[in-house]
Amino acid sequence: MNSKVACLAFILTFLFSLACTNQVKQDAQTFLDEYTETYQKLDYEASKAAWLANTDISEEHDSLSVITDKALSEYIGKKEVIEKAKSLLEHKSQLDRLQVLQLNKILLTAAHRPGTIPEVVGALIEAETKQTSLLYGFDFVIRDQRGKAKIVSTNEIDDILVHSKDIDERLAAWESSKEVGKVLKDGLANLQSLRNKVAREMGHSSFFGLEVADYGMTADEMVELMDNLVEELRPLYSELHTYVRYELAERYNEPVPEKLPAHWLPNRWGQRWPGIVEAVNLDELFEDKSAEWMVRAGEEFYVSLGFDTLNQNFWERSDLYPVEEGASRKKNNHASAWHLDLQDDYRSLMSVVPNSRWFGTSHHELGHIYYYIEYSNPDVPLLLRGGANRSYHEGMGTLMNVASSQQAYLQHLNLLPEDAEIDQIQWLLNEALGDVVFIPFSAGTMTHFEYDLYENDLPKTQYNQRWWELVEKYQGIVPPSPRGEEYCDASSKTHINNDPAQYYDYALSSILVYHLHNYIATNILKQDPNNCNYYGSKKVGDFLKSIMRPGSSKDWRKVLKEKTGEDLSAKAMLKYFEPLMEYLKEQNKGRESVIASL
Ligand code: X8Z
Ligand code: ZN
Secondary structure, eight states: OOHHHHHHHHHHHHHHHHHHHHHHHHHHHHHHHHHHHHHHHHHHHHHHHHHHHHHSOOHHHHHHHHHHHHHHHHHHTOHHHHHHHHHHHTTGGGSOHHHHHHHHHHHHHHHTSOTTSHHHHHHHHHHHHHHHHHHHHOOEEEEOTTOOEEEEOHHHHHHHHHHOOOHHHHHHHHHHHHTHHHHHHHHHHHHHHHHHHHHHHTTOSSHHHHHHGGGTOOHHHHHHHHHHHHHHHHHHHHHHHHHHHHHHHHHTTOOOOSSEEGGGSSSTTSSOOTTOOTTOOOGGGGTTOOHHHHHHHHHHHHHHTTOOOOOHHHHHHOBOSOOOTTOOOOOOOSOEEEESSSSSOEEEEOOOOSSHHHHHHHHHHHHHHHHHHHHOSTTSOGGGOSOSSHHHHHHHHHHHHHHHTSHHHHHHTTSSOTTOOOOHHHHHHHHHHHHTTHHIIIIIIIHHHHIIIIITOOOGGGHHHHHHHHIIIIIOEEOSSOOOTTOOGGGGSHHHHHSTTOTHHHHHHHHHHHHHHHHIIIIIIOSOTTSOOOTTOHHHHHHHHHHHTTTTSSOHHHHHHHHHSSOOOSHHHHHHHHHHHHHHHHHTTTOOOSSTTO
16 A cells, blocks of 8 residues: 555544544533433423422422422333433543543432333332431330420431520430331331342442442442541541549539430530530520521521532522421421522521521531532533532531531621620530541441441341440440430431431541641631631632532542642541640540440
């Protein structure tokens, strides 16, 4: 072949392959456009119905939610959709990066609703809807000393657990909060089986494995990551645990227990321990504020960083406060943020009352909302409108939660007087009893329970036993008295029922938050990470927006490396709490620690 002919052949081959590539790309885009349009429509209908079912619990609203979810599921799990996405991915190298990401997302979405087993998917949708209604339609009851029953809200239960020093009252509140588990146990067993059937249909190891797949990891890799986290924080947790055993024994005038009785703690699951440090009474700061003020203050914080005000729809459609006294309506009272049309219909569901927990939670939920707003831009395809990963979504709001509890910010809001004499170690201790204590619960108890539930098909007859083994092992907490299998204490936690196999998101987000906070304080604000003020810093706002804006169109590891120059680790969190270690060791001298030996 002479060189001219060879050259021509080369050019022709090149042009042919270019045409093929273009054809594949074109083909993929046509499919993605069609899918996106239908998905957005069906998903919006399902989200609106789910919103109604969560804000006004009734059989009628449940039915509507089931119908619309089934319509959505039928489409996203369609055999043709799965086959088309798979066949396009066989030509991965000829597709754009964003196209590949979207096709993978379609497959992961389909794996939640595979059309090959419609009766299982249908049963799952019904079971999920019913479980939420049972949980939030439940009447929690506390009896007074004369045995008279009173229906109480979970806000009231939490209030007793944070503030009451009467051990009998605490026990009654704690026990009341767990009654709901009895009603939920069968439903959880049904969900366990259906969720696993669904996940295994498309080759995932279990439902836990399916949820972890969103991080590009296996179930075992996630558990290993969580175990490492628990290990890294164990020395500090151990000191906190010892300190609190002695502190609370004195407060309740009881002998020092080896493990912490669950009803001694200021949270239904012992996941955070607010209010133990008497020198730092944060609830007091909000006593004369209204619930509305709390949410507006949250918005104002974001606006000060350069974010826009929230749209009018948000204020009109959100359901932010507890149900009016005497109203018959029941609603899901766990805080959440919703992005209904993946565009500008965003709302939040909360039951805000003026206290420090809801102040933090308002900032947290608005973090989700501002994340929605930022990535709803033309550069991010609808299917990639999510967090860099789920823990980033949690992290943005939690970061603002951490920022909102810094003294300088509370002083700026006139919640703390400028000249308040603050014992810095007590302040830090109070923070650690929130964020550090949260790790053994989230990375330990919750993650391992759900791993066992799904990955190991934990039998229903062992749910409660296993739950308490984990609570004792990771958190060093024991129930007030033996809890048989008639209870299902795990399912009193909302995420076990309706945000399943994802709780490690929160553990990871806590680590991420301190990583980002350290970077922001040191490199952007040039302030002490232990007392800095984000308020009014457009630079901080720009930094956060640059993380939020690409949604999940960028790899989460790259995002972090690019933005902070480092990989994710618990280093910053440990550094933040370093000054506390010495203080606790001093306080705990001669006291026996039980966590280290677990
Ligand atoms: O569920 C939440 C948020 C909604 S995404 C209020 N959180 C976890 C919980 O309450 O258990 C935030 C921290 C942990
Ligand atoms: Zn959240």
